[in-house]
Amino acid sequence: MTRSSPPSPEHLGPSVVDAIVRRAYAEVQEGRFEATRDALLPYSGQGDHRVDLLLGFAYAGSRQFDLAAPLLVNAALANVGAKHPAHDVVELFARFDMRPDAERAVRAMLALTPEDARIHDALGDVLCQMGRFDDAIGVLEHGLRLRPYNPLTLNLMAIARAERGETETALAMFQSVLKLTPNNASALSNLACLLSALNRPEEALDLYRSAIAEKPTDAQIRLNHSVALLKAGRFAQGWSEHEWRLKLPNHTSLPQDKLLPPIGPDVDIRGKRILITQEEGLGDTLMYLRFIPALARRGAITHLWVPDSLEHVCRRVEGVAIVQVGGDVPPFDWHCPFISLPRALVGTPDAMGDPVPYLSADPTKVAEKSRLLPRNGKLNVGLVWGGSPRPHHTPAHMVDRKRSASLAAMAPLAAVEGVNLISLQKGPYAREAFDPPEGMRLYDPTDELHDMDDTAALMMGLDVLVSVDTSVVHLAGALGRRVLLMDRFDNCWRWLSGREDSVWYPDLTIIRQDRLGDWSPVVERVGVALRKMVAERQSA
Known part of the structure; x- marks a missing residue:
């Protein structure tokens, strides 16, 4: 029995071919590469460039790089003035944490057309994302020789230089781009972003204004601008500008016309159900929980929709009516992402939220977790040296590489007498605890920490938390616990510029890098602070 061949695109009719292409595009975006490959294969090479292009992506996702490269290169050669499909491969594969496969796919394309500078740009981009800055710079230099x-x-080269810590070189390269294209909004924004990271806020904000004049509706530029405003302490304008993030793709599916407006004299929220939704990292939610009581005092029914790791912590926040984990979208009158809460309350006496402590630990769990801590009269010091890599989100992934240290970098703390080092480290970095630096005794109760509620309970038995900039810092700060924050050089806006204290957590001390990636002076200063605390305890 023979099986008939599927009809070719020209025999299917345009509407049917369009439907096949739309389905294939959706499946590629979902990472269903092999299914897409099998569905498209019968129609390839029959004159429809869309089919061949999508099949190229599907081959690459199925790791058949030798088959993917000709299809993607042919698509690129047909549009020499457009963006190369190699860039799409890098962007798509990054979402699925497939950067090594993206590199292999791009190199296969490069082998076929080594003089196409666009492929060098894509390869340099993915190498930079992978932290291979020397390789990225070499590839981009070759691209500049071609073009x-x-x-x-030049933009990509400047980003790679900045990531490698060569800030002055990166500044000069961004400025050279602006000499070539004075109204290049991306270059203006990139230069502004770097200046903001270097704590030069006024220069950064001037550049952002120029970039916005060129592209007033570019959501990413407007979001970057908001971060610079917040880092400069211009909160009212920054919160408003920060709403541009909601216009980025796939950010929220909830209706914009139901977004909680600024709460002024004419906005009555008494009896209104406000759905407050998780948005980004756990630290963001822990920080913005301070605004929930203000809504409740105004008579709102606060319905929190959060991850399961935050459920029990949220239930004890003053004024919380409902805590939901998972499930479908519930009924609501207004909705508000956690990060939009300060924007909604900016014109009220609650513009900075409730004072610390606005979170509390479960007393029963506090008693249980206290048994996990040593009772030898020494200072109990919680230690966290890494954040969350979030490899599926490129900007967050690259930030984590800079904010996270290693347990080896913490080795000098083992020499501080009179302290117990207690690991609170979770996630991939926790594996380092199995092989601590020589001479370090590390207590590790993390098997008993299943969510933030357990961690909060354990924190109540600590004397101080020493941590890089991750969610446990916000948890400890919100509980009113003492924190020594080991901060990266190009710090998050929350910690402002040129300060060692925090406007959000009064018992937090910032110890910041003097040079990108150099943790040694930071750890040395932490050691000094711990020795002082030990001496204070002994004298008391």
Whole structure:
């Protein structure tokens, strides 16, 4: 029995072909590469460039790089003035934490057309995302030899230089792009972002204003601008501008016309159900929980929709009516992402939320977890050296590489007498606790910490938390516990510029890098602070 071949695109009719292409595109975006490959294969090579292009992506996702490369290169050669499909491969594969496969796919394309500078840009981009800055710079330099003074290549080169810590070189490269294309909004924004990271806020904000004049509706530029405003302490304008994040793709599916407006004299929320939704990291939610009581005092029914790791902590926040984990969208009158709460309350006496402590630990769990801590009269010091890599989100992934240290970098703390080092480290970095630095005794109760509620209970038995910039800092700060924050050089806006204290957590001390990636002076200063605390305890 023979099986008939599927009809070719020209025999299917345009509407049917369009439906096949739409389905294939959706499945590629979902990472269903092999299913897409099998569905498209019968129609390839029959004149529809969309089919061949999508099949190229599907081959690459199925790790058949030798089959993917010709299809993607042919698509690129047909549109020499457009973005190369290699860039799409890098962007798509990053979402699925497939960057090594993206590199292999791009190199296969490069082997077929080594003089196409666009492929060098894509390869440099993915290498930079993977932290291979020397390789990225080498590839981009070759691209510049093929296409001198190209603004995109120079931009990518400047980003790679900045990530490697060569800030002055990166500044000069961004400025050279602006000399070539004075109204290049991306270059203006990138230069502004770097200046903000270097704590030069006024220069950064001037550049952002120029970039916005060129592209007033570019949501990413507007979001970057908001971060610079917040880091400069211009909270009212920054919160408003920060709403541009909601216009980024796939950010929220809830209706914009039901977004909680600024709460002024004419906005009555008494008896209104406000759905407050998890948005980004756990630290963001822990920080913005301070605004929930203000809504409740105004008569709102506060319905929190959060991850299961935060459920029990949220239930004890003053004014919380309902805590939901998972499930479908519930009925609501207004909705508000956690990060939009300060924007809603900015014109009220609650613009900074409730004072610390606005979170509390479960007393029963506090008693249980206290048994996990040593009772030898020494200072109990919680230690966290890594954040969350979030490899599926490129900006967060690259930030984590800078904010996270290693347990080896913490080795000098083992020499501080009179302290117990207690690991609170979770996630991939926790594996380092199995092989601590020589001479370090590390107590590790993390098997008993199943959510933030357990961690909060354990924290109540600590004398101080020493941590890089991750969610446990916000948990400890919100509980009113003492924190020594080991901060990266290009710090998060929350910690402002040039300060060692925090406007959000009064018992937090910032110890910041003097140079990108150099944790040694930070750890040394932490050691000094711990020795002082030990001496204070002994004298008391």
